[in-house]
Amino acid sequence: MAVKIRLLRMGKIRNxxxxxxxxDxxxxxxxxxxxxxxxxxxKxxxxxxxxxxxxxxxxLSVGAQPSEAVQRLLEKTGDWQKFKGLPAPEPLKVAPERVDRKAAYEAEAKAAAGLAEAPTKPAKKAPKAEAAPKTEAAPKADAPKTEEQAGAGSGEQG
Incomplete structure (x- = not known):
């Protein structure tokens, strides 16, 4: 019986x-x-x-043959070199440890509560800008009159 070390696909489409x-x-x-x-x-x-x-x-010692893809994976992990008696490869890139979100949230909450208890300096009031006098623009002579302006100017009452 010829034995192979190979990949069995799992997962979803495109994943x-x-x-x-x-x-066998x-x-x-x-x-x-x-x-x-x-x-x-x-992925x-x-x-x-x-x-x-x-x-x-x-x-590997009892004669199982790895597929090409598995052999590349075994070379990355160092198992192939160990089997062949070659020097070990450089270490693999390791993902950084994930931060516990709950612990981070609690630490932030404690820090915020500590800041809330500390006395705060009163904020200076910003000087209010004086309102500029409003000037109404004179209606242009070329501009058509609206219905209200037209009705008021002609003296007609509706």
């Missing part, structure tokens, strides 16, 4: 997520797997690659 599996080479891509040994999520930033190193080393 691929893969499991790294040990499977004659099974379908998403068919029955012998063992699940890791995950790969290429994350940085890509998530988790591999059970001890299980991969075991399967």
């Amino acid at each position: 691929p997520q893969y499991r790294i599996v040990i499977a 080479s004659r099974t379908k891509r998403d068919g029955r797997a012998i063992e699940f040994v890791g995950i790969y999520q290429p 994350e930033d940085p890509s998530v690659i988790e591999v059970k190193s001890d299980r991969v080393q075991y399967w």
Whole structure:
């Protein structure tokens, strides 16, 4: 029985997520797997690659052949170099730890409450700008008169 280490596609349309599996080479891509040994999520930033190193080393030692894509992933994690006896690659880029939103909110609330209790200086009143005298523009001689102006000028009452 020829055994392969390959990717089993999971996820949604346009959002691929893969499991790294040990499977018989004659099974379908998403068919029955012998063992699940890791995950790969290429759409994350940085890509998530988790591999059970001890299980991969075991399967490589008993003759399982990785697919090209899985071999590239194993090279990034250092498992392929470990199997071949080569020097280890540089460490992978690790995503920064996410800040706990609830803790951050509580810290902000405490800081705001501390500021609210502290005495504040009274704000100076801004000087009010004096209103400019309004001047009405004289109606233009060329401008047509509105109905009210036309009615008032002719002396007709409605």
